[in-house]
Amino acid sequence: KAGVTQTPRYLIKTRGQQVTLSCSPISGHRSVSWYQQTPGQGLQFLFEYFSETQRNKGNFPGRFSGRQFSNSRSEMNVSTLELGDSALYLCASSLGGTSGYTFGSGTRLTVV
Amino acid sequence: SQQGEEDPQALSIQEGENATMNCSYKTSINNLQWYRQNSGRGLVHLILIRSNEREKHSGRLRVTLDTSKKSSSLLITASRAADTASYFCATDAAGGGADGLTFGKGTHLIIQP
Numbered sequence: 001k002a003g004v005t006q007t008p009r010y011l012i013k014t015r016g017q018q019v020t021l022s023c024s025p026i027s028g029h030r031s032v033s034w035y036q037q038t039p040g041q042g043l044q045f046l047f048e049y050f051s052e053t054q055r056n057k058g059n060f061p062g063r064f065s066g067r068q069f070s071n072s073r074s075e076m077n078v079s080t081l082e083l084g085d086s087a088l089y090l091c092a093s094s095l096g097g098t099s100g101y102t103f104g105s106g107t108r109l110t111v112v
Numbered sequence: 113s114q115q116g117e118e119d120p121q122a123l124s125i126q127e128g129e130n131a132t133m134n135c136s137y138k139t140s141i142n143n144l145q146w147y148r149q150n151s152g153r154g155l156v157h158l159i160l161i162r163s164n165e166r167e168k169h170s171g172r173l174r175v176t177l178d179t180s181k182k183s184s185s186l187l188i189t190a191s192r193a194a195d196t197a198s199y200f201c202a203t204d205a206a207g208g209g210a211d212g213l214t215f216g217k218g219t220h221l222i223i224q225p
Contacts, residue, residue, distance in 0.1 A: 004154075033213070042216070042218070056212055100157040
């Protein structure tokens with residue numbers, strides 16, 4: 001079965017712009033989570049969606065937002081980009097419970 | 113915030129040897145998971161151990177969990193060059209909360225051929 005698909009793979013944006021990243025979970029997975037990975041801070045939880053509802057949110061400013069559609073696909077948006085937003089953004093889907101997460105290959109965002 | 117802390121930060125061994133990585137965490141957990149990451153790509157789920165389990169095996173992997181010490185270890189036996197990667201532990205905190213999975217900073221494992 002297809003894995004978690006994230007698009008685009010690479011992105012270069014200018015400070016002040018906004019960006020939208022997309023994630024298609026494994027078919028049947030209703031939980032989608034987003035993580036930011038940087039060399040300095042490591043992997044940090046952004047938010048989790050389940051059945052179109054944001055269930056949890058990490059400690060990130062309001063410039064980071066997301067949503068989930070009825071087909072479980074998810075998008076995250078970052079507005080007013082800052083240099084420090086340069087990172088690998090990872091999406092993960094899960095059946096829920098204790099099944100573990102399946103991660104996508106990530107979107108590498110560079111802000112210049 | 114980082115809850116899990118892996119030890120060592122980096123480990124280099126010869127192919128065929130066993131590799132052991134340790135993880136410590138701070139709060140009560142529902143489960144602890146180990147992931148592998150190759151060269152900044154996506155994370156691959158390796159194994160999940162519940163808080164009421166003490167040991168779990170999957171192929172060449174063995175995970176232990178000591179909730180009294182808030183620590184876990186991952187043992188990879190008979191290592192192969194393809195095991196070269198970064199390994200992360202991640203905790204799913206008990207009682208829900210806003211943190212999702214909390215990851216450590218990882219152990220970078222290098223298998224010398």
